[in-house]
Amino acid sequence: DTAVSQTPKYLVTQMGNDKSIKCEQNLGHDTMYWYKQDSKKFLKIMFSYNNKELIINETVPNRFSPKSPDKAHLNLHINSLELGDSAVYFCASSQSLEADTEAFFGQGTRLTVV
Amino acid sequence: LAKTTQPISMDSYEGQEVNITCSHNNIATNDYITWYQQFPSQGPRFIIQGYKTKVTNEVASLFIPADRKSSTLSLPRVSLSDTAVYYCLVEGYSSASKIIFGSGTRLSIRP
Numbered sequence: 001d002t003a004v005s006q007t008p009k010y011l012v013t014q015m016g017n018d019k020s021i022k023c024e025q026n027l028g029h030d031t032m033y034w035y036k037q038d039s040k041k042f043l044k045i046m047f048s049y050n051n052k053e054l055i056i057n058e059t060v061p062n063r064f065s066p067k068s069p070d071k072a073h074l075n076l077h078i079n080s081l082e083l084g085d086s087a088v089y090f091c092a093s094s095q096s097l098e099a100d101t102e103a104f105f106g107q108g109t110r111l112t113v114v
Numbered sequence: 115l116a117k118t119t120q121p122i123s124m125d126s127y128e129g130q131e132v133n134i135t136c137s138h139n140n141i142a143t144n145d146y147i148t149w150y151q152q153f154p155s156q157g158p159r160f161i162i163q164g165y166k167t168k169v170t171n172e173v174a175s176l177f178i179p180a181d182r183k184s185s186t187l188s189l190p191r192v193s194l195s196d197t198a199v200y201y202c203l204v205e206g207y208s209s210a211s212k213i214i215f216g217s218g219t220r221l222s223i224r225p
Contacts, residue, residue, distance in 0.1 A: 033213065041199065043158070043215035090157045099146045099205045103213055105157025
């Protein structure tokens with residue numbers, strides 16, 4: 001009974017392709033996030049959504065487009081994949097944007113662009 | 115944004131107490147201090163959070179001095195399974211500062 005689940009866990013694709021990563025949380029949280037962790041292990045926030053509305057968009061190329069069909073889902077679509085997009089992408093959720101709330105992370109999606 | 119500075123790596127032995135200190139000189143009044151743990155091939159996991167003084171849970175203790183410009187995560191009697199990366203975060207109620215991760219401290223526990 002996973003709290004935050006991402007699919008797929010591994011994704012290998014060629015440059016130029018378009019791919020999507022799905023994220024679902026069953027915690028009833030209002031806020032969801034996407035993070036990118038590169039080869040140097042730095043975790044960088046990409047997007048955050050609160051009640052299906054975009055809150056943060058951190059200097060992410062336009063090729064990345066998050067979509068939140070409902071509060072429980074935040075999917076990440078990537079167009080025209082580039083080699084530099086290879087990384088582990090983590091989805092997370094928290095009850096709200098309040099500072100004292102705990103974030104729950106998914107297991108990650110390892111994206112490899114060849 | 116309040117930035118955090120913590121040691122890149124630390125080593126210790128099983129059964130020891132480990133203290134990881136984090137500096138956050140520009141912490142704002144409304145900011146909380148949160149620590150996460152990340153094992154290889156897993157997402158970060160919340161460990162503990164505090165605002166001031168001391169917080170303790172079943173996993174760790176968090177010590178925060180009065181000026182709140184630093185904090186120390188204390189792990190009692192570590193085991194091999196505590197080998198992980200530990201992130202110190204400063205979180206405030208604003209979209210700009212929510213859950214910003216620093217470089218983390220890679221803790222290695224030896225037998």
